[in-house]
Amino acid sequence: MSVQPSNRFAFTARQVNVILEILFVVLILSGLGSWLLALDNAWIAATIHSIAGFMLVLMVPLKLRGSVMTGFKRGRLTRWLSTIFGLMLLSGIVLGWLHTTAIWWGIGYWSAMWTHLLLGFTGIPLFLWHTATRPSKPKLVDLDRRALLSAAGLAGAGAVVYGTQEVVLAATDQKRAGTGSHEIASFEPEKMPSMQWINDTAPRVDLDTWDLRIEGESVEIDALAEQTERMVAWLDCTDGWRSQQRWDVVPLDRLLSDRPGRSVKVTSATGYSRLFDRSDAKNVYLCFGYDGKPLQRGHGAPVRLVAPNRRGPWWIKWVVDIELTDRRAWLQLPFPAT
Numbered sequence: 001m002s003v004q005p006s007n008r009f010a011f012t013a014r015q016v017n018v019i020l021e022i023l024f025v026v027l028i029l030s031g032l033g034s035w036l037l038a039l040d041n042a043w044i045a046a047t048i049h050s051i052a053g054f055m056l057v058l059m060v061p062l063k064l065r066g067s068v069m070t071g072f073k074r075g076r077l078t079r080w081l082s083t084i085f086g087l088m089l090l091s092g093i094v095l096g097w098l099h100t101t102a103i104w105w106g107i108g109y110w111s112a113m114w115t116h117l118l119l120g121f122t123g124i125p126l127f128l129w130h131t132a133t134r135p136s137k138p139k140l141v142d143l144d145r146r147a148l149l150s151a152a153g154l155a156g157a158g159a160v161v162y163g164t165q166e167v168v169l170a171a172t173d174q175k176r177a178g179t180g181s182h183e184i185a186s187f188e189p190e191k192m193p194s195m196q197w198i199n200d201t202a203p204r205v206d207l208d209t210w211d212l213r214i215e216g217e218s219v220e221i222d223a224l225a226e227q228t229e230r231m232v233a234w235l236d237c238t239d240g241w242r243s244q245q246r247w248d249v250v251p252l253d254r255l256l257s258d259r260p261g262r263s264v265k266v267t268s269a270t271g272y273s274r275l276f277d278r279s280d281a282k283n284v285y286l287c288f289g290y291d292g293k294p295l296q297r298g299h300g301a302p303v304r305l306v307a308p309n310r311r312g313p314w315w316i317k318w319v320v321d322i323e324l325t326d327r328r329a330w331l332q333l334p335f336p337a338t
């Protein structure tokens with residue numbers, strides 16, 4: 001018996017499910033890609049992300065008319081968990097869109113973008129459970145000509161909606177970065193927001209006792225702060241904003257010895273750390289202030305990293321330790337697990 005397609009994109013219920021599963025994976029990977037790629041290239045991931053998001057929205061009516069209706073008729077108790085998963089996805093999409101269009105930023109800590117990310121990541125275990133308990137079992141016959149043409153039509157429709165949105169946003173003078181981040185408080189560092197990793201809190205800063213160690217040796221912060229040069233760079237936060245400042249910096253490369261070591265490990269007073277490839281040390285800077293003024297506590301005083309062309313999580317604040325290590329930077333998790 002053949003399963004008749006019952007919608008304008010000519011997909012069967014099984015094809016709808018497979019497409020939605022693929023879109024979910026693409027959304028998570030492209031979202032992460034927009035974090036992990038260099039700022040110059042992140043627009044590619046962000047564009048794929050937006051188009052996939054709109055494709056998913058276009059698929060919602062087909063999903064509701066297909067397996068959602070069947071599932072509710074069947075009446076399994078776990079349909080409520082599936083419903084929660086669906087509602088989380090839809091809320092995440094709406095929040096992502098509200099952020100992109102700058103219609104709503106969220107409330108305080110619960111910014112629209114941060115809540116969007118939280119819903120995306122907490123959706124992963126639910127997605128795995130949902131696909132494991134309701135396997136779509138794709139078949140080769142699913143790749144028929146009609147379905148392929150419909151899939152192309154769906155991608156085209158997603159791209160058209162995205163393109164229209166971008167034209168409208170550009171016409172309303174919205175200058176977003178390729179990462180999707182909106183500009184805020186450029187050259188006004190005192191107004192720049194301060195963010196830290198999920199469970200980090202800004203430490204108390206006592207300049208007299210702050211111990212900055214480079215390759216195991218304590219160094220004088222005051223002496224370093226006198227050697228700074230000024231550079232302009234964007235800080236692009238994964239919370240969806242970016243800010244350009246004149247940072248007072250010393251290149252990290254200048255402070256390191258010739259000792260062997262594949263990577264440079266930079267650690268914050270909070271325990272948060274990241275590895276940089278040794279060859280990248282020339283593009284990473286120790287920063288002591290902006291525009292001749294010392295850093296504020298929330299911005300990483302007394303010393304933080306400036307890592308141009310990388311997203312915010314690489315701009316480590318409250319730096320206490322810099323060491324050479326043979327661990328490979330590319331083998332670390334994309335973001336810290338602690």
Ligand code: HEM
Nearest residue numbers: 024027028031032034046050053054093096097100120180
């Ligand atoms: C399956 C879960 C997710 C869905 C359904 C989803 C969907 C969306 C949608 C529909 C938008 C609005 C796009 C636009 O209006 O152009 C958006 C924006 C965005 N999302 Fe997600 N997303 C998900 C997960 C993630 C994750 C895990 C990340 C990051 C790790 C992420 C990062 C972003 C960013 C940076 C934007 C702003 C893009 C821009 O303004 O150009 N998303 N998302």
